[in-house]
Amino acid sequence: MGRPFIVTAALPPKIHGWADALRREHYPQERNHLHAHVTMFHSFAPSLYDELKDFLPIVTREFAAPEAYITGIMDLGKGTAIALQSEPLLTLRGLIAEHFHGSLTAQDLYEPRPHITIQNKVTKSEARALQASLVPTIEHRRFSFPALELHLYQDGPWEHIKTCTFRGKERL
Template sequence: MRREPIIMTATMGAADQAWADGLRRAHYPADRNVVEAHVTLFHHLPGPYEGELIARTRALAREFAPPPARLSEVMRMGNGVAFRIHSPGLLAIRAMMADGLHGLLTAQDQGTPRLHITVQNKVEAATARALHAALSASFTPRPLSISGLALHRYLGGPWEPIGNWPFRGKAAAG
């Protein structure tokens, strides 16, 4: 039985993934950029429950259609920059997952997350301020394609993919 924590993310459509990865490669410190751009739904799910996590993730992806999402603003995150995501449907799907994992969630994962895509982190405050100003100057809210759910095993930095399940249902969440 594997004990490493499991991270759950929402996957983006190919064009949005390429866009976010490009920004991350350009602005994230290269020595710390060990994962692709992502939308974290849960930071630390218990590794010993991997089978249950896969089953629950697969069931949600099978039931729901891709939830509408929008990039709503450029935001500062400590010494970094991210794009805030507005998606009541994705938060509703996440809440369903959380309900099924009652008693297994860390304090961090018990609250409602601020959905975002981090494109820069762990830099000097002045560097983050400059990127925030540059990205904000040309930012316009726009749709973001959310295509599915994924699970990853946390290995102390890099992640090991467990699986990726595209949304293919008809139900609308939220």
């Protein structure tokens, strides 16, 4: 299929800095090629590049920044994430999914549970230990996603292609 495109929701600077520091501290260093992020779509075919780069700015011009809420810690089995709740982000994701209907991979057909991965590919006991230590430290807080980002998968790292800042008035 070639290298796929990935769509993420950008984090505001304070949340990003905090989550990225946790990721740098707890993600296996040899596998940590990415900054903290919220994945919306894991894999768009390279043939969809032009449509993605045209459609994402249309969406972000129309809609206001989706609000989100940090709700705690999420168990990923062999990893740990910061759990998020964001109905507006899921609604936006649904609109994008509908636009690209028929082009989504099996992984992207299902509505995700929004989260920020801070640890992955460790043993279950390592993940449980981190979760137990982080639960009392997680501060529940609200924030808004400032933008959508388009990336190209590069066999590990991602190449940032485009940032589309939310500028619209319509709330989801």
